[in-house]
Amino acid sequence: xxxxxxxxxxxxxxxxxxxxxxxxxxxxxxxxxxxxxxxxxxxxxxxxxxxxxxxxxxxxxxxxxxxxxxxxxxxxxxxxxxxxxxxxxxxxxxxxxxxxxxxxxxxxxxxxxxxxxxxxxxxxxxxxxxxxxxxxxxxxxxxxxxxxxxxxxxxxxxxxxxxxxxxxxxxxxxxxxxxxxxxxxxxxxxxxxxxxxxxxxxxxxxxxxxxxxxxxxxxxxxxxxxxxxxxxxxxxxxxxxxxxxxxxxxxxxxxxxxxxxxxxxxxxxxxxxxxxxxxxxxxxxxxxxxxxxxxxxxxxxxxxxxxxxxxxxxxxxxxxxxxxxxxxxxxxxxxxxxxxxxxxxxxxxxxxxxxxxxxxxxxxxxxxxxxxxxxxxxxxxxxxx
Ligand code: KIV
Ligand code: ZN
Numbered sequence: 001x002x003x004x005x006x007x008x009x010x011x012x013x014x015x016x017x018x019x020x021x022x023x024x025x026x027x028x029x030x031x032x033x034x035x036x037x038x039x040x041x042x043x044x045x046x047x048x049x050x051x052x053x054x055x056x057x058x059x060x061x062x063x064x065x066x067x068x069x070x071x072x073x074x075x076x077x078x079x080x081x082x083x084x085x086x087x088x089x090x091x092x093x094x095x096x097x098x099x100x101x102x103x104x105x106x107x108x109x110x111x112x113x114x115x116x117x118x119x120x121x122x123x124x125x126x127x128x129x130x131x132x133x134x135x136x137x138x139x140x141x142x143x144x145x146x147x148x149x150x151x152x153x154x155x156x157x158x159x160x161x162x163x164x165x166x167x168x169x170x171x172x173x174x175x176x177x178x179x180x181x182x183x184x185x186x187x188x189x190x191x192x193x194x195x196x197x198x199x200x201x202x203x204x205x206x207x208x209x210x211x212x213x214x215x216x217x218x219x220x221x222x223x224x225x226x227x228x229x230x231x232x233x234x235x236x237x238x239x240x241x242x243x244x245x246x247x248x249x250x251x252x253x254x255x256x257x258x259x260x261x262x263x264x265x266x267x268x269x270x271x272x273x274x275x276x277x278x279x280x281x282x283x284x285x286x287x288x289x290x291x292x293x294x295x296x297x298x299x300x301x302x303x304x305x306x307x308x309x310x311x312x313x314x315x316x317x318x319x320x321x322x323x324x325x326x327x328x329x330x331x332x333x334x335x336x337x338x339x340x341x342x343x344x345x346x347x348x349x350x351x352x353x354x355x356x357x358x359x360x361x362x363x364x365x366x367x368x369x370x371x372x373x374x375x376x377x378x379x380x381x382x383x384x385x
Contacts, residue, residue: 003258013237014232029271038259039067044069047072048073054086061090075099075120094134099139101140166198166200168202172204172235186198197223209236228268245317249312265319266318292323295325296330297335300332304325327369328367329363359374
């Protein structure tokens with residue numbers, strides 16, 4: 001089974017979510033949890049952005065062990081120097097240098113032609129190489145870059161000794177077929193491509209970040225980049241937990257897996273949500289409150305007979321205790337009776353029928369009937385009898 005390296009950027013791209021600002025203590029707390037989750041590489045921040053971020057990256061670099069700690073840098077010497085300063089004390093430091101390559105960015109943002117982009121990136125990698133043995137180079141907006149220029153840029157990064165080359169779909173524009181095809185093209189056209197790891201970095205503007213990342217894996221990506229709960233700029237980044245569970249659940253299809261401690265997923269998700277203040281939607285894949293909850297009678301009946309009828313993975317795998325059968329107006333007698341047994345009540349058929357009718361009346365008025373509501377119904381019935 002091929003190993004896929006996990007590059008977590010919750011503390012950098014994730015922190016770029018509007019309204020999120022993590023202080024040093026919070027970054028270190030998340031970093032320790034990411035360590036427990038078993039990620040391979042952690043982007044701790046963008047040291048040139050502010051003295052506070054530099055200090056936070058440095059605190060993370062010193063706090064975590066057995067993990068590569070990464071600092072982001074534009075293709076500028078001052079940024080590279082800031083990363084050098086921030087990663088002092090890191091066990092396994094790595095610099096992440098980037099430069100935009102697409103025509104739109106070249107023309108409007110950088111005001112550079114292709115030759116200037118190539119030279120600027122080359123000089124930045126050479127300068128970084130004086131300090132760092134591990135360098136990741138990113139072609140920002142690679143998703144909207146001409147194929148021949150992508151090949152030229154990646155050839156240069158390989159020649160200059162980058163260890164990882166990242167191909168971001170910066171604006172979440174591509175479809176899985178198109179994104180996967182870029183990896184295929186690079187594998188077939190870059191000289192010595194086996195000297196570097198290729199990395200996938202997707203944004204979720206069209207809701208395709210997870211699908212695009214999986215397409216990259218199918219076409220040879222060695223590393224995936226993402227964040228916990230998929231937080232990040234605009235609609236966010238690829239959610240790491242979704243990739244890990246897709247590879248785990250569909251091993252036979254992807255023939256690749258991460259080495260994450262999957263049972264730490266739920267805890268990591270809750271911590272990131274609490275410290276960033278970004279609430280996880282109930283229907284979010286893997287970590288949403290409803291991801292393992294069943295409401296309809298047909299589904300609950302199936303679950304009570306055999307869980308694989310409606311669950312393709314178990315909540316225990318991600319560190320949750322059990323699936324939840326939510327009692328509401330779609331629920332059936334089977335789930336109702338089982339919940340009463342759990343609460344310590346085994347009613348005869350007639351009492352059960354009466355209690356069930358009352359439960360349905362209540363369920364018409366409430367979104368969810370809680371255990372407290374059920375206890376009130378039962379106690380009332382028992383007093384009547
Ligand atoms: O989305 C992006 O292009 C980035 C780069 C800095 C890698 O986050
Ligand atoms: Zn990004």
